[in-house]
Amino acid sequence: MQKDVNRQVRLIRRPSGVPQATDFEIGAEPMPLPGPGQVRVRNLYLSVEPAMRGWVNAAPNYSDPVPLGAVMRSYTVGRIDLSNHSDWAVGTIVTGLFGWQDYAAIDPTAIARVVAERDLPVSTSLGILGTNGVTAHYGLLKIGKPRAGETVVVSTAAGAVGSCVGQIAKIKGCRTVGIAGGPEKVRQCREIFGYDEAVDYKCADFELRLAEACAGGVDVYYDNTSGPISDEVMKHLNLGARVVVCGTAAIANWDPIPQGPRVQRHLLVKRASMQGFVIFDHPEHYSLARGELAQWIREGRLRYVEDILEGIEQAPDAIAGLYRGENMGKRLIRIGDE
CATH class of the missing domain: 3.90.180.10 (Medium-chain alcohol dehydrogenases, catalytic domain)
Incomplete structure (x- = not known):
């Protein structure tokens, strides 16, 4: 320079x-x-x-x-x-x-x-100690409110936010299913981030593999993608499920707004909730999240x-x-x- x-x-x-x-x-x-x-x-x-x-x-x-x-x-x-x-x-x-x-x-x-x-x-x-980790921490714990034994599904599960979400869910005693693109990211989900199941959305039989991984239904869906991936997950929501909308990475352009399957029937029949959030609205959560995330890293419970x-x-x-x-x-x- x-x-x-x-x-x-x-x-x-x-x-x-x-x-x-x-x-x-x-x-x-x-x-x-x-x-x-x-x-x-x-x-x-x-x-x-x-x-x-x-x-x-x-x-x-x-x-x-x-x-x-x-x-x-x-x-x-x-x-x-x-x-x-x-x-x-x-x-x-x-x-x-x-x-x-x-x-x-x-x-x-x-x-x-x-x-x-x-x-x-x-x-x-x-x-992991910046916006990505705090976003994962807040979205899962404050909106998803996972309970031990529940199934948590995460899209872009090997990404900076998704990988943290999956590991926090495991720390809280949940069963985790990650959705990622390609065999290497699926491997990361299983071997590095500890997901119980990982599904490659690029596979021709994605719908079948997702259905098998979510055979007991989905209690919390942490959505980083929107689009066709989320359309499939919605079919497996359990009664009282919580959908956390964090990102829309699968939508390349919002003008015009893409027309896809409607989620209202899934939410109604399953009495489920769906909430979006932006972490910048919650500065009061930053210090708490960083403190817990840093301690989990030191204890070897959270990897990045x-x-x-x-x-x-x-x-x-x-x-x-x-x-x-x-x-x-x-x-x-x-x-x-x-």
């Missing part, structure tokens, strides 16, 4: 559906200097999220679209390397929405948290896999790669030395 230059990944085209590498450009600006009361953060890892598709599309979302020409919005973890604030020391490791860039000069109010779990890799602050790309040059195609199913675990981009 050239000294005194801040590389940035900027959105230059409004995508329709999944953003592609050509929708971004890598540019450079002079090294930012913090103003009075500000700090400068040297980013170490950039996060890559499926939700970024919604952040850059023009379709209505829970947050405003990233403006054209702006640095791509992203959670990052980094080290304060310059400080004009007495409360924030150089060397402090922090996370926040600092964007896909080497450096960010920010007000301390933009800092989401100080990374306190220094006995664990700093990268975990963006995955990270898919780390090297260099900011990998960023433009990183989101599209998620939707192509290339990643094995939480996708991150390493741009600095810890």
